[in-house]
Amino acid sequence: MKEKETRKLYNSMTNVKEDYIEEARKAKAKRKHPIWIRWGMAVACLFFGVIAAYAIPNIFISVSENGDHIDAGIEDASLDGNPNGYSTAQGEQPTNDIEIAKQDQAAQKQETESLPEAPDNEEIMTVVSAYGGEGSSACYKSPNNGHCIYSIPLQKAMEEYGDMVLYKVVVDVFNDNNMFESNSEAVKNEIERLTEIGYTVDFEHYNDGTMDHYYFVLCVAQVQLINFAKNDNYGYMFWLYDERAK
């Protein structure tokens, strides 16, 4: 009896706003892990917490030995003075001698297209891929060519952990403020170039049942992010992995 009315309702849905259709097409819910996985992760965290408690004295020794290096990374970022991100564009006016020296170093590294050296630490390092708190829903302008923008959670993570950890980040590549699709030729070429100069690069693919998603992922130290070996024809937006890929 209700069949005709139900079909009318179903049919009339076809022409709802395209915004809602796109929203549903692109949606990928944050996966909640089953209870046993959540408990497993809690136990693993506890285990690594205990290990870390033993390892911390060693870390502090390592920091004091390389203290200048870590401080420089943080100072470099704060001197940049861009509230929306750590802009590392060339041509900006340096504000003091320390920054001039840092920019010269960065420029030299870019000229030779050499990879900024990661901290000389052969121990296994923690990889940070998420950071809670403010800024997780911030909006960003597209980076100009030759510029890098770092998401606020990534900035906060770098402020807190500095060079003591590695950062797993997703990179969006732009040209003239237009973002390339992650499986585009331009991005693939960038992945190839960065791999050749020694970056740890991954190209992830995920299908959510309706469409394919591709992510250009880097696993890098803070210094490698701050002095990123960019191509001046492109702009780069860096996100912590969980901001972008989950």
Add this chain to the structure above:
Amino acid sequence: MEDLQIIDLYNRRDETAISETAKKYGVFCQSIAFNILTIAADAEECVNDTYLQAWNSIPPQQPVRLGAWLGKVTRNIAINLWNKNHRKKRYAGMEQLLSELEDCISSPITVEHEIEERELTEFLNTWLASLPKADRILFMRRYWNGEAVKDLAKEYGTTPKEMAKRMYRLRQSLKSALEKEDYSL
């Protein structure tokens, strides 16, 4: 390839437009058709008809959101095929969706006037806009895309029973909204 580039291929009558469309939106269109018809061969026929319609309609049409536009075309073609064949074939997908949506239909005694299909679409737009984003996405994924409750439950980390309850609440919300406006279907 970007949507604008694909549309440009259609405008230039370049047949690679079809393969690029299939590459980018083939899976999406296939899933819409399959979720309605549940017969792979019929779903494939729908998707091929979608490409043909895109080829015949662009130009003059210039879709702003190519994905949504192709989805609408696929859904229409699949519904028409369902209407044409459902007495001969068992299309479990749309049968199931329709049986769920019956919950939204009011008794004729309680309503004032019959609503036209176009007016109903406008009403649905308003109702969808009033929902929290998460609920709107869920409703669209179930009743527009036709995604299975158990798949949604798995993705959202909940049980199918809980997901079915959430869907039921959404249908009740739509029913109340229709009744509030004294609309009859």
